[in-house]
Amino acid sequence: MKxxxxxxxxxxLSATAxxxxxxxxxxxxxxxxxxxxxxxMRVPQVPAGVMRFRMxxxxxxxxxxxxxxxxxxxxxxxxxxxxxxxxxxxxxxxWEIAQHGSTxxxxxxxxxxxxxxxxxxxDASTAHLNMPATLMWVKGMExxxxxxxxxxxxxxxxxxxxxxxxxxxxxxxxxDLQYMMDSPISLAPYKIxxxxxxxxxxxxxxVHLTSHSDDDQATIDAFGQMVKKATIEAQAVFGELPAYxxxxxxxxHDVASTNAGDGMxxxxxxxxxxxxxxxxxxEARLLGTFSHEYFHSWNVERIRPKTLEPFNFExxxxxxxxxxxxxxxQYYGGLILERAGFVSPADYNRTMAGLINTVLNSPAxxxxxxxxxxxxxxxxxxxxxxxxxxxxxxxxxxxxxGGATALALDLRLRSQFKLTLDDYMRAVWLAHGKTEKPYTxxxxxxxxxxxxxxxxxxxxxxxxxxxxxxxNDYAKLLDYAGLILRKxxxxxxxxxxxxxxxxxxxxxxxxxxxxxxxxxxxxLAMNTPFYKAGLDAGDVLLSVxxxxxxxxxxxxxxxxxxxxxxxxxxxxxxxRTGNHETTVTLEENPALEVVTYEAxxxxxxxxxxxxxxxxxxxxxx
Numbered sequence: 001m002k003x004x005x006x007x008x009x010x011x012x013l014s015a016t017a018x019x020x021x022x023x024x025x026x027x028x029x030x031x032x033x034x035x036x037x038x039x040x041m042r043v044p045q046v047p048a049g050v051m052r053f054r055m056x057x058x059x060x061x062x063x064x065x066x067x068x069x070x071x072x073x074x075x076x077x078x079x080x081x082x083x084x085x086x087x088x089x090x091x092x093x094x095w096e097i098a099q100h101g102s103t104x105x106x107x108x109x110x111x112x113x114x115x116x117x118x119x120x121x122x123d124a125s126t127a128h129l130n131m132p133a134t135l136m137w138v139k140g141m142e143x144x145x146x147x148x149x150x151x152x153x154x155x156x157x158x159x160x161x162x163x164x165x166x167x168x169x170x171x172x173x174x175x176d177l178q179y180m181m182d183s184p185i186s187l188a189p190y191k192i193x194x195x196x197x198x199x200x201x202x203x204x205x206x207v208h209l210t211s212h213s214d215d216d217q218a219t220i221d222a223f224g225q226m227v228k229k230a231t232i233e234a235q236a237v238f239g240e241l242p243a244y245x246x247x248x249x250x251x252x253h254d255v256a257s258t259n260a261g262d263g264m265x266x267x268x269x270x271x272x273x274x275x276x277x278x279x280x281x282x283e284a285r286l287l288g289t290f291s292h293e294y295f296h297s298w299n300v301e302r303i304r305p306k307t308l309e310p311f312n313f314e315x316x317x318x319x320x321x322x323x324x325x326x327x328x329x330q331y332y333g334g335l336i337l338e339r340a341g342f343v344s345p346a347d348y349n350r351t352m353a354g355l356i357n358t359v360l361n362s363p364a365x366x367x368x369x370x371x372x373x374x375x376x377x378x379x380x381x382x383x384x385x386x387x388x389x390x391x392x393x394x395x396x397x398x399x400x401x402g403g404a405t406a407l408a409l410d411l412r413l414r415s416q417f418k419l420t421l422d423d424y425m426r427a428v429w430l431a432h433g434k435t436e437k438p439y440t441x442x443x444x445x446x447x448x449x450x451x452x453x454x455x456x457x458x459x460x461x462x463x464x465x466x467x468x469x470x471x472n473d474y475a476k477l478l479d480y481a482g483l484i485l486r487k488x489x490x491x492x493x494x495x496x497x498x499x500x501x502x503x504x505x506x507x508x509x510x511x512x513x514x515x516x517x518x519x520x521x522x523x524l525a526m527n528t529p530f531y532k533a534g535l536d537a538g539d540v541l542l543s544v545x546x547x548x549x550x551x552x553x554x555x556x557x558x559x560x561x562x563x564x565x566x567x568x569x570x571x572x573x574x575x576r577t578g579n580h581e582t583t584v585t586l587e588e589n590p591a592l593e594v595v596t597y598e599a600x601x602x603x604x605x606x607x608x609x610x611x612x613x614x615x616x617x618x619x620x621x
Contacts, residue, residue: 021045021144028151035113035122041106041136051100052139055093056132056313059118060182061264063377065316068133069093074109117264117271126188126212131181142177158187161210161252163269184271186252188212193224199240206248213255214278223279230291233340236619237422238429242302244268255279263289265296287342292333298433300325306438316378320441323370327402339618349594355407356474358400361590363526365396369469373398392525408472415480417452427451481612482597482604493563494589496528517542518553533584543572
C-alpha cells in the first residue's frame with residue numbers, strides 16, 4: 001500500500017511538472033474584417049541560452065514548402081513584469097532572443113485571406129485556421145503540450161470545431177507539436193450533423209459534420225446522411241474504425257463561392273473547403289472529397305509511410321510511397337461512392353477510364369515509376385514556384401498513377417487469387433495501421449507476398465509496376481468484369497493539347513499576351529503531333545492551312561474537326577527567332593473509355609457479372 005501511495009504521488013508530481021511546461025496560445029480577432037488575428041504565445045520554463053522560435057515551412061498532408069512566415073508581422077516579445085525583450089530575425093521565418101528570463105511571451109499579427117486546406121482565411125464570418133500557417137513554435141520544445149484560448153467568439157457568433165481536446169473553461173489541448181500542427185480549427189457559426197459508427201466489438205465512436213455554409217439545417221442533415229453512408233462503406237473495407245482520439249472524428253466543412261477549395265486529411269479530422277455557393281443542389285459533386293479524405297483516416301494517418309514520420313515542419317517532406325498513400329486512397333474514394341450508390345455504373349466506368357488514361361497516355365508514366373512520381377510531390381503538391389516547368393513530360397500525378405495501379409492490383413487479385421484489394425488493405429491495416437508502425441515499400445511488398453502466398457508474384461508486381469514503369473494489361477483485366485477498354489473517339493483526328501495556350505502557365509502566372517495569334521503558354525507533351533512537329537511554349541500560332549488562328553483557337557479546332565488520322569495540316573507560327581512554318585501529321589485520338597459488354601452489344605457471362613458485382617457492390621453487411 002505504501003508503494004501505491006508513493007506511485008500516485010510521483011504521478012501527481014509528474015503531471016504537475018508537465019503542466020508547468022505547457023505553452024499557452026491566445027488567439028484574438030479584433031480586426032477580422034481586414035483578415036487579421038492577434039496571437040500570443042506564453043512559454044514558461046525557458047532554459048538559459050538563445051531561444052529560437054519560428055513559423056513553419058511545411059504542413060501535414062502537403063509535401064511542398066510554403067512560406068507561412070510572410071504573413072506574420074508586428075512580432076514582439078516580453079518577459080516577466082511585461083519587460084520588452086530584444087528580438088533578432090535571423091531568417092525570414094525564424095527569430096532569436098538571446099537574453100530572457102524563465103518566462104517569455106511572444107505576440108504577433110497574422111494575416112490570412114485564403115480559405116483552403118493549407119493556409120488561413122479570416123473575415124467576419126469565420127477564422128479558418130491551419131496550424132502551421134497560424135502558430136509560431138519554439139525549437140527544442142516540440143514535446144511540450146499546448147493549450148489554446150479563442151477570444152471574440154461571441155462578437156462574431158462563432159463556435160469552435162476542431163479535433164483538439166476540449167477542456168474546462170473553453171480551452172483546448174494538444175499533447176505535443178505534431179498533434180497541434182495536425183489539428184486545424186474552424187471558428188464559425190456552423191451547423192452540425194452527427195452520427196455514431198459501431199465497431200465489430202460494439203464500441204461506438206462519433207463522427208461530426210460541421211458545415212459553415214449558406215444552407216438550412218434540413219440541407220445539412222440530408223447531406224450528413226449521405227456522408228454517413230460513405231463513411232460506413234469505408235469502414236467495411238477495413239472491417240473496423242481507427243481508434244479516434246477522444247472518440248470523435250470531425251469534418252470541418254466550409255462552403256462559399258469565394259473559397260479556394262481543398263480537402264486535407266488529419267489524424268481525427270478533415271478540413272474540406274468547397275468553392276460552390278452552397279451545398280444544396282451540389283451534394284453529389286461535393287461527396288467525392290469526403291470519400292477520399294475519410295479513407296485517409298486509415299491510409300496515411302495511421303497506415304503511415306516511414307518517410308513522413310515524424311513530419312518535418314521546416315522543409316519539404318519527400319516520400320516514396322504517395323502512390324499508395326494518396327493513389328490507393330484515390331482509387332477507393334471513387335469506388336466507395338459507387339458502392340454506396342452515389343454514382344452510376346456508367347459514371348464509375350468514366351472514373352476507371354480516367355485512371356487508365358493517365359498511365360497509358362502520359363509521357364511521364366511511360367518513363368518514370370510510381371515511386372519516382374511520389375518523390376516529385378515536393379515540387380508538384382501545391383508548389384509555389386512561378387517559373388515554367390516541363391511537367392507535361394516529367395510528371396504524372398501520383399494520385400491517378402497510384403489509383404490506376406490499385407485498380408490493376410484489385411483486378412489481378414480477384415482474377416488470379418480469388419482475393420481482393422479490400423483484403424490486402426486489411427492486411428496492411430493490421431500490420432502497420434492498427435499498430436501505427438510506419439511502413440516502407442519493401443513492407444508493402446512483403447505483405448502482398450504473405451497475403452497471396454506467392455512471393456514471386458509480389459516481387460514481380462513491385463519490380464515492374466511500382467519501382468518500374470511497365471503497365472498492366474488493363475483490357476485483359478477489365479474483361480474479367482465484362483468491361484471493355486476501347487478508343488473513346490475512334491477515327492478522330494488529334495494533334496494534342498496546347499497546355500497553357502492563351503497566355504497562362506501552370507502556376508496561373510501570366511506568361512505574356514500576343515493578340516496576333518494563339519500563344520502556347522507551357523511545354524507540350526512529347527507524345528503529341530504538335531510536339532513532334534517542333535511546336536512548344538513561346539510559339540504563337542498564326543494560321544492553319546492558310547486560315548488565321550485567333551487567340552481563342554476556334555479556327556484551329558474547326559480545322560481539326562474536318563480531318564482524319566494521317567492527314568497533315570500546315571501551321572504558320574512565330575517566336576523570337578522569327579516566322580516559321582511546320583507540318584503536323586495528325587494521329588488518332590488515343591483517349592480510352594471503359595464500357596460494359598452490354599453497352600457494346602455483347603452478352604457478358606455469368607462469371608463476368610459475378611466478378612463485376614464483387615468489385616462494385618456494397619460491402620456493408
